[in-house]
Amino acid sequence: MRNLTVDPEIAAIIGEQRAAELEAGPYPVDYRCVRCHRGGRVNDGEALAAGLDVTPGRMRLWFVHTACGPAEVVVFDQRQPYPEETEATGVLYAGNSRDGLPWACVVIELTMSVELLDDPAEVGVDQVLGVALARGMRPTADPLTPPEPDGPISWRVQLPRPGRHGGGVYGRNRLQLISPLPPMPPGWLDLVAVRDGRCGLYVVSRLGLLAVLDDLGTALTDAARAGRLVGTTAAVIR
Known part of the structure; x- marks a missing residue:
């Protein structure tokens, strides 16, 4: 308890x-x-x-x-030398979107050891999500309907390659959200094929991802309503 x-x-x-x-x-x-x-x-x-x-x-x-x-x-009167470490936890999941077709998705929870505030009055700002928003992700209300990017797809989900590396999720300029890629559920790649090699990619904050897996859809929907879920469409690379 x-x-x-x-x-x-x-x-x-x-x-x-x-x-x-x-x-x-x-x-x-x-x-x-x-x-x-x-x-x-x-x-x-x-x-x-x-x-x-x-x-x-x-x-x-x-x-x-x-x-x-x-x-x-x-x-403290002056800033302290705290390490600004970011930890990532991820889950691959799938389900039917609003158009009735399935989406294969990845959700990543980012946690930071230090909260950065531009202004003391902005205590409620999720600084973790700023990393994703600055790179093209958008707030979303549906964890099964990822937003389309305004331009070319800039995020990619790299599948594991035997004997080379375990895959991961990457943005431009070698930005790494998570590596290796979390375990892939059965049929996930089949749903990627339905979407022409694309998947939904989400970043969530303050969820406790590994503690809500039994009801992940509800937890992500609640996080979206609270403004703690952003997403985009990513390319899946073999």
Whole structure:
């Protein structure tokens, strides 16, 4: 059972909605305590609290075992040298779109160790999605109807090549979203063929992807309604 608490002082900074999402889950799925450095699954039930470092134009959300020490707001006058690491989790799935024909799709959840804010008033902005939006993806309401790009297709899903590499998802200028490619369900490539070698490509934030696989469609639809799902059409390369 999830046992994560967000202090009202921290909730006032990150927003009541974001605080409620953290407490309810399923995102984040994993954590690492900043005091003892032991990690685990948030839903395992160990008592956790969320803390916050605030620097000019930047916030870092962190977690701590309540037995290891207090969670608090720490304010710095200057930016701290946090590593801005991005982790990716992906799933391949398929289903029928609004036109009645099936789409093979890929969804990738990106999580960042540091939240970058252009303005302290824009706490609710999903900076993770900015990477995808800046490269042609668009907000979407349907996880089975990917938007068509305004110009040529710039994203590609590289299939695994035996003895060479495990495939992945790539954009222009060698931008890599995920590698290797997540496991491919049976029939996925057949649906790619129906769409002339294309698939739907989505990026989602703050979902807890691996914790919602039993009802992925509903979870992605809810994320889309909350403005946390963007997508496009990608080329599938053998």
